[in-house]
Amino acid sequence: MSDAPETVGVSSYVGSPIIMATVRVVMPFVFTFGLFVMFHGADSSGGGFQGGVIVGTVVLMLGIAFGIGATRDWIGPRLPVALVGIGVLAFLFTGFGSVLLGAGFLEYSVYHDLGIPHATKYGIEFVELAIGVIVAGIVTGLFFSIAAGVGGERE
Amino acid sequence: MTAALQIALLALVVAAAAATAVLRSVLSAVVAFGAYSLSIAIIWVFLRAPDVGLTEAAVGAGVMTVLFLLTIVKTDSPTVERTFEQIDLRAAAVALALVLALSSTVFALPAVGDAGSPVATDDVTSYYLDSAYEETHVENVVTAVLAAYRGFDTMGEAVVVYSAGVGLLVVLNREVFG
Structure with missing residues (x-):
């Protein structure tokens, strides 16, 4: 890598005003759509997995428009991995929490005892959100890891 | 058309x-x-x-x-x-x-949309379609099956995504930065 300075890599990032302006305009809508798919998966098509990927795509768009290295520095190396861990733990706690309240594993209706209305529905929504956080974290983490080191880029 | x-x-x-x-x-x-x-x-x-x-x-x-x-x-x-x-x-x-x-x-x-196909007439399918809303208060039956009836499966999938992703991240980061 180091003996090929002419490598057309990600490090040879050239800012394009067209792509930057497009991403700036489109990004809020894509992000909102991703959150909508994630939160609305219970009542329409979609769910945590699809919404998480769409939210992760926002970071990919930012990376392509403003430079992957700059985006990674902005987000930080730990946040995607932390999100993945938080998502899995949230899912597990939802499961074991219902056991602690005296019901079966992931039996959401028992959360009604804690004063949550429509406990099953919101339990499903919460789990979908956890899945979305996992998937979004994995997508961004993979994107940064695969992009790192292209064209001799080092941290 | x-x-x-x-x-x-x-x-x-x-x-x-x-x-x-x-x-x-x-x-x-x-x-x-x-x-x-x-x-x-x-x-x-x-x-x-x-x-x-x-x-x-x-x-x-x-x-x-x-x-x-x-x-x-x-x-x-x-x-x-x-x-x-x-x-x-x-x-x-x-x-x-x-x-x-x-x-x-x-x-x-079976043909696409065939009402007599085993998938459509199966007891499990009709059970989900009949009682998913009453039992889970969720309108999308796919979500109800994934997150409620088969929530344990979905948790396994989430853990698979987690382990595969974290494993890949560890290997890739070692290759790049190690």
């Missing part, structure tokens, strides 16, 4: 798949693969599977294309002096034979 659209989409899927296989330039193959994913996502929507279509469009056409592009930047691409790969006839014959062998099972499938 719909049938013509579906036939056109199927033709596009087959053409994009063939292009992915025979194009010599890796970049062109990645672009053709993105087109293949997008057209198959539209076919899923036609087949009344919007959840699968959304996944295919977001993962197959979106994220995978970006990850493939990033990967081929890192590899030495062969100098492209001709557009198409030289096709090994024996390998093509094996691939064709596999396609034909798998196609023989297509006739065993």
